[in-house]
Amino acid sequence: MEFHDLIFIGEVVLQSKIAHRASERLEETSNTFDRIEVWCSIQSILVAAGNVSKILWPSHKYKIRGERLRQLLKVEENNLLSSRKFRNHFEHYDERIEEWFQSRSGGVYVDLAMNPSMSGLGNSHRGYNSLNNTLVFRGESFDLAEVLKALEEIYENCKPHVLTEIP
Numbered sequence: 001m002e003f004h005d006l007i008f009i010g011e012v013v014l015q016s017k018i019a020h021r022a023s024e025r026l027e028e029t030s031n032t033f034d035r036i037e038v039w040c041s042i043q044s045i046l047v048a049a050g051n052v053s054k055i056l057w058p059s060h061k062y063k064i065r066g067e068r069l070r071q072l073l074k075v076e077e078n079n080l081l082s083s084r085k086f087r088n089h090f091e092h093y094d095e096r097i098e099e100w101f102q103s104r105s106g107g108v109y110v111d112l113a114m115n116p117s118m119s120g121l122g123n124s125h126r127g128y129n130s131l132n133n134t135l136v137f138r139g140e141s142f143d144l145a146e147v148l149k150a151l152e153e154i155y156e157n158c159k160p161h162v163l164t165e166i167p
Contacts, residue, residue, distance in 0.1 A: 001072065001161065008055050008069055009161050015055075016155035019048035023148050030130035033114055038128060042135065042144070043090065049147050050087040052154065057082045073157040080150045086135065086142040090126070100125070100138075 022044035116127035127136035
């Protein structure tokens with residue numbers, strides 16, 4: 001293993017810890033409906049997962065690095081984190097707004113809905129269901145628990161490759 005692999009693995013560890021900490025905050029605040037903290041936590045999870053995804057499934061230019069790291073960390077090619085589709089909905093939200101207004105001639109614009117499946121706001125742009133820890137984007141559902149589980153598995157596979165104990 002080369003030194004720069006250790007740097008990337010260290011970053012995977014950091015991003016996994018950031019996502020874990022954000023999930024703890026999300027769990028603590030989702031019942032109080034502190035919308036800012038809920039969405040701050042969700043965004044942190046999505047960004048951290050996206051950063052791990054970019055390290056393990058990089059652009060074509062760095063494809064070999066991704067393959068090498070996935071092999072070292074025993075991560076399957078089709079791992080849930082290989083897709084950045086849902087993260088992109090949130091990261092490129094400005095584009096999603098433009099697309100929605102270009103494709104619609106009006107309608108109700110509902111965003112940042114809490115428990116949209118219970119409130120009948122299933123067509124909200126962004127929503128969070130605290131009961132099952134899922135995100136909703138225009139009818140699509142995304143299981144945050146599965147994302148966190150995938151990050152945890154990768155984190156565990158990082159442990160043999162780091163020089164110091166991971167707290």
